[in-house]
Amino acid sequence: MKKKAVTFEANRRLARRIWHPISPINSCALRQLTDEHRFSLALGDLLLLEGRWYVTHTGLLTLARRRRCAGINVQPVPSFSDPAAQRWAFKATVFRTRTCKGFVGYGDADPSNVSPLMHGAEMRVAETRAVNRALRKAYGIGICSVEEIASAPQPAQSQRQASKLPPQPTNGNGGPKVRDRLCQIIRQHQLDPNLVKSYATDYCGVKTLREAKREQVEAFVVHLADWAEKDRNALLCQLNSYLSPKEDAA
Numbered sequence: 001m002k003k004k005a006v007t008f009e010a011n012r013r014l015a016r017r018i019w020h021p022i023s024p025i026n027s028c029a030l031r032q033l034t035d036e037h038r039f040s041l042a043l044g045d046l047l048l049l050e051g052r053w054y055v056t057h058t059g060l061l062t063l064a065r066r067r068r069c070a071g072i073n074v075q076p077v078p079s080f081s082d083p084a085a086q087r088w089a090f091k092a093t094v095f096r097t098r099t100c101k102g103f104v105g106y107g108d109a110d111p112s113n114v115s116p117l118m119h120g121a122e123m124r125v126a127e128t129r130a131v132n133r134a135l136r137k138a139y140g141i142g143i144c145s146v147e148e149i150a151s152a153p154q155p156a157q158s159q160r161q162a163s164k165l166p167p168q169p170t171n172g173n174g175g176p177k178v179r180d181r182l183c184q185i186i187r188q189h190q191l192d193p194n195l196v197k198s199y200a201t202d203y204c205g206v207k208t209l210r211e212a213k214r215e216q217v218e219a220f221v222v223h224l225a226d227w228a229e230k231d232r233n234a235l236l237c238q239l240n241s242y243l244s245p246k247e248d249a250a
Contacts, residue, residue: 108129
């Protein structure tokens with residue numbers, strides 16, 4: 001089956017659904033990013049953080065595959081790395097074609113410039129940053145990637161929505177720790193709290209989350225965290241399936 005083409009209108013509808021009103025400048029930038037690079041919000045290619053668009057690692061890899069990238073070479077830079085201090089640096093080279101000389105990008109990471117949630121994963125963060133920078137150079141992406149910024153800012157709208165999740169009593173079906181973990185996952189992976197709530201209800205097989213048993217909610221939180229880490233794109237597609245036709249067309 002032929003894949004449906006990404007359109008600006010589809011991206012704009014989803015942007016309004018997630019972030020509500022977006023400025024004319026952001027709307028214009030979204031149109032350009034959609035037309036030139038076919039980035040898709042539904043697949044998690046872009047994020048709007050503090051009034052600016054950021055491309056994601058997923059979006060860059062998808063673009064490279066679509067443009068038939070010939071290869072990516074990544075090597076550590078020992079002279080700028082200190083494993084004992086969790087400080088890492090990598091050099092990435094992207095080859096657009098087999099005869100291309102390559103586009104080089106460097107990335108570094110240490111506990112001071114990564115999110116506390118990523119402490120212990122500095123090596124992987126540094127590698128990802130290097131690859132992202134090289135890919136942005138190779139394909140002329142002017143906006144920064146979200147993985148390159150020191151600590152991803154939380155969208156105000158997502159914070160407000162996450163705070164609206166119904167509180168759970170300590171001896172109820174979730175408890176404060178489970179709810180806090182769920183909110184953390186929503187913020188970390190930029191998920192729509194309302195869609196997560198709908199998915200949780202369906203996953204637990206209940207009409208409302210209050211009817212779910214504690215064990216069911218805990219199992220869902222573990223499932224959501226695992227899926228978000230392994231394949232955020234597939235998770236976003238699953239969550240978007242809970243958009244009502246009226247919301248999707250808004």
